[in-house]
Amino acid sequence: MVLMPGARVTFCSAVGGRWLMFPSLATPDEETVDDAGVLYAPYSDGFDEGFRPEVHGMDTYKEHARAVGREKLSAVVASLAARGRPMTRMVYAFLAGWAPHVARAHGVPTALYWIQPVAVFAVYYHYFHGHEALIASCTNDAPNAAVELPGLPPLRSSALPSVVSITSPEHPHYLLLDMMCDLFLVLDEYKPKVLVNTFDALEPSTLHAVAQFEVVAVGPVVPDEASLSSTDLFRRDDGKGYMEWLDTKPARSMVYVSFGSFLSMSKRQEEEARRGLEATGRSYLWVACKGADGGDDDVVRAQGVVVEWCDQVKVLSHPAMRCFVTHCGWNLTLEGVTSGVSMVVVPQWMDQPTVVWLVEARMGVGVRTRVDGEGAVDRDELQRCVETIMGDGKAALGIQAQADLWRGRDVGEELMGTTRKRAIDTIDTNGAPGK
Incomplete structure (x- = not known):
């Protein structure tokens, strides 16, 4: 992780994932700071020992995680402010699509960090904004059938994200489609900036396929051996x-x-x-x-x-x-x-x-x-x-x-340096250190 001088970053993750990132901590809700100065502050989403569909039920996950997550993340934001570390921008990912509600309650602007290609973001946006029937007609036809969406080249059904082919609530992955729908409803309401893990040379025109949002390429985001900030969800050894x-x-x-x-x-x-x-x-x-x-x-x-x-x-x-x-x-x-x-x-x-x-x-x-x-x-x-x-x-x-x-x-070091600086400049529109 590369930080601009004066920037302060707090990384918030659900307690269930926290156990995997820091298994040596005494308790999963314990805060820690790494060598780069990044503060890791967990919050509970109601499934602190991990979500298990066979135990908790898929139909209860979304509402329970959202209700508990909003309450507990709000408490983290308030605690940081009370300790002299007020949040100036909240950057959130897909699984925390409800985060802008928390940010608004604390008067904090937001940005969505989209971890997939911008082409996928554009397909989802158009799916939820009037093109569902067109996409469905393509995915139900032969693999060579193609669909033309605004700002995108013709895409065969075999090139579309699998979620847009889901038509029944009984589908095992229907929860993902439901959560994606909620994510775009919140995007429409709050209009945050969208930071995408891609780079201009790969998707130059697609970055402008959804004109309703300010979409900024900040990738490729790949691990940097020189970074002082490093965590992994799985077992590490010296290799x-x-x-x-x-x-x-x-x-x-x-x-x-x-x-x-x-x-x-x-x-x-x-x-x-x-x-x-x-x-x-x-x-x-x-x-x-x-x-x-x-x-x-x-x-x-x-x-x-x-x-x-x-x-x-x-x-x-x-x-x-x-x-x-x-x-x-x-x-x-x-x-x-x-x-x-x-x-x-x-x-x-x-x-x-x-x-x-x-x-x-x-x-x-x-x-x-x-x-x-x-x-x-x-x-x-x-x-x-x-x-x-x-x-x-x-x-x-x-x-x-x-x-x-x-x-x-452009995938080289020069791109990585300029896009990461652009990400920080984009997030911090007022020139204040990001926190």
Whole structure:
């Protein structure tokens, strides 16, 4: 995290997530300050031990979390003011879409931090503002059907975020659509600035697709090894074993595999992926939070290593890395792009289909796999796609050239410095230190 001189930042998260970020603290509601001076002040959302749908019920989550969260976050804001640390701007994310109500009660302006591409933001906005039927007609047709929305290029249904295809309250992910609707209702009411984790070179025209809001690119937001502020929701280790193993591999010979922090793969999906990787004959490093081999600790095979956690930016920037097999979550994708690694993409849900469109059609740095009805890719298809990236053919050379191009252009250090400064300047319109 890079802070401007005089800026003071307080990071508020729900107590349930706090346990994962700081497991060594005596109590989950304890405040702490890191080496960069960032204050971490948790609030309760009513699910301090974590939300479990089978216990709490999906139908109660939204209302309970909103009611408790508003009360407890308001208490945090009041406490900070009483301690001489009054809040001057509240920056909130999607899951706390109710935060502007708290900010207004304390006379504090707000900004939404949108963690997905701006194209996804624009699709959602148009979905909730008169284009629902048009989008529904596209998603219900063949995958090659396309929809034209204001400010966006024609998008095939396979490039639209999965949430806009939900039509029934019985759908397992309907809560996400419901919460997204609430988020945009609040946006319409408060008109906050929208800070997007993207960059101008990637989505230049799309940044203006929703003229009703001031939308500012502040990305790519990727971990910085020089930062004094660093937390992780999962187990960390020194990474000595897998990094030393990577050091033994030739340049651009490795495949890195990660399907994100929360995706739970079926046994069949795991087996097909493993068989496909082994069929390539390429060495691979696979990170699986719950263990891709039945929950074991680090698993070493003759050809590959499976770990529960790794320093992903360090791995992707290693000279041995050439191919990244990923579900195309936006954070993972930005880390791959900034590292210049080509991608084999296996989209699952949420924004991932749109991210794949950016990877394939906009940047040309990856190849999309064909998946079955369960979102799984079979071993032969995975082998084919990895070889498309790792081989010596025209396609592989072209994709790698594009990956090198994007790593070396506005995604570099100059962009990261200017956009982060722009973010702070945008948030602090009055010239006062942000808090």
